[in-house]
Amino acid sequence: MYQHLAHGISLYSGKTRAYLRYKKIPFEERLSSEDYGQIQAHIGRKIIPVIITPEGEYIQDTTVIIDHLEEKFPAPSIYPDGPMQKLVALLMEVYGDEWLLLPAMHYRWHFKRQNLWFVLNQFGDVMKPHWPAFAKPLVAIPAALYFGRMYKPLMGLDENTEPELEKITEAFLKDFDRHLEDHDFLLGSRPSIGDFGLVAPLYAHMAQDPYPRQWMQDIAPRVFDWTRRMQNPSGNEGSFLPNDEIPETLYPLLARMFRDQLPLLVDTVRAVADWTAEHPDADHFPRTIGRHDFTLGDAHGNRAILPYQQWMFQRPLRHYQGLSEVEKQQIDPLLKKLGGYDGLQTEISVPLDYINHKLVVAPS
Ligand SMILES: N[C@@H](CCC(=O)N[C@@H](CS)C(=O)NCC(=O)O)C(=O)O
Numbered sequence: 001m002y003q004h005l006a007h008g009i010s011l012y013s014g015k016t017r018a019y020l021r022y023k024k025i026p027f028e029e030r031l032s033s034e035d036y037g038q039i040q041a042h043i044g045r046k047i048i049p050v051i052i053t054p055e056g057e058y059i060q061d062t063t064v065i066i067d068h069l070e071e072k073f074p075a076p077s078i079y080p081d082g083p084m085q086k087l088v089a090l091l092m093e094v095y096g097d098e099w100l101l102l103p104a105m106h107y108r109w110h111f112k113r114q115n116l117w118f119v120l121n122q123f124g125d126v127m128k129p130h131w132p133a134f135a136k137p138l139v140a141i142p143a144a145l146y147f148g149r150m151y152k153p154l155m156g157l158d159e160n161t162e163p164e165l166e167k168i169t170e171a172f173l174k175d176f177d178r179h180l181e182d183h184d185f186l187l188g189s190r191p192s193i194g195d196f197g198l199v200a201p202l203y204a205h206m207a208q209d210p211y212p213r214q215w216m217q218d219i220a221p222r223v224f225d226w227t228r229r230m231q232n233p234s235g236n237e238g239s240f241l242p243n244d245e246i247p248e249t250l251y252p253l254l255a256r257m258f259r260d261q262l263p264l265l266v267d268t269v270r271a272v273a274d275w276t277a278e279h280p281d282a283d284h285f286p287r288t289i290g291r292h293d294f295t296l297g298d299a300h301g302n303r304a305i306l307p308y309q310q311w312m313f314q315r316p317l318r319h320y321q322g323l324s325e326v327e328k329q330q331i332d333p334l335l336k337k338l339g340g341y342d343g344l345q346t347e348i349s350v351p352l353d354y355i356n357h358k359l360v361v362a363p364s
Helices: 013-022 033-043 062-072 083-099 101-109 112-127 141-155 161-182 193-203 210-219 221-231 248-260 262-278 307-321 325-338
Strands: 002-005 027-030 050-052 058-060 291-296 299-304 352-355 358-361
Touching (some): 002 013, 002 033, 013 027, 013 062, 013 193, 033 050, 033 058, 050 062, 062 193, 083 193, 083 248, 083 325, 101 141, 101 193, 161 210, 161 221, 161 291, 161 299, 210 221, 248 262, 248 325, 262 307, 307 352
Parallel strands (some): 002 027
Antiparallel strands (some): 002 050, 050 058, 291 299
């Protein structure tokens, strides 16, 4: 039996929970202050979700957890065999994990009047699960004050960028909803790593917190249903589309990722190389390494640079750059049309690895 140290209110927990259920891997989910103590001791910081394997190993980071379990439970794989579908799935994982985090934080914390009571109760349940219900929200106030403020400067959200983020998120939800008219998941009737990446922000927070939940049900009811399908798989999931097909209804999602997120990922690669040259003695990367400017629709913002995002970006990049010339000839016209071609030529001069829960320069 695997232990899933996770919680319903936690965005990334929704990714691993959906995966564990889809793969029918026996697990127990729990989270208490004692668990957090163990997480601190084994991982070095209080972060969820964490998996404890039947052998007692602690694993953190949803991507590391999933890839560890994919080796043990290979079928049905969540990585498509088709090179194009695999690229799209890996790109959508990065988009869900690292970009849709912005709307997830915004739609939780900016709409406090509608969300705060729900969030305080959930946070209180994590922090003091055995306290009486009336007292739980009180204990959560300091944490809510912290999370409710820290994300804005980190993610470059302010009165200029927030309205643009809302427009972009609405367009994304409507496009994804349109796609789900014809398909159960991104690439057919079987979920891929891309679906698991997207469901992290789209379940908790977007399809659970009162304000975005109602909004999603109104403007993108199929996306709402998909979040439920992802969290409660029927067990009958089928297959990826034949012939490595990428449905045209995914083009707007990819184009949006290439326009909004890809420039930031490319600039993060540059910043990681610069930082490494400036800190030759550092044995691992801090969470942030300075700040960079970005564009969101018609607005300009400034946000923290997260080297972790390079590590995630390396996954689609390595896959794409490892393809044969023949495979690339099939893929490149679409990448050019949607605006992703140049970004995917990025050369990583300082590859990163995630070792002992720390980001380090990959050993050569
Ligand atoms: N990239 C990580 C992100 C995990 C993460 O940020 N988890 C949140 C809860 S949803 C957390 O515990 N944050 C506390 C922290 O980062 O210190 C993953 O995929 O596991």
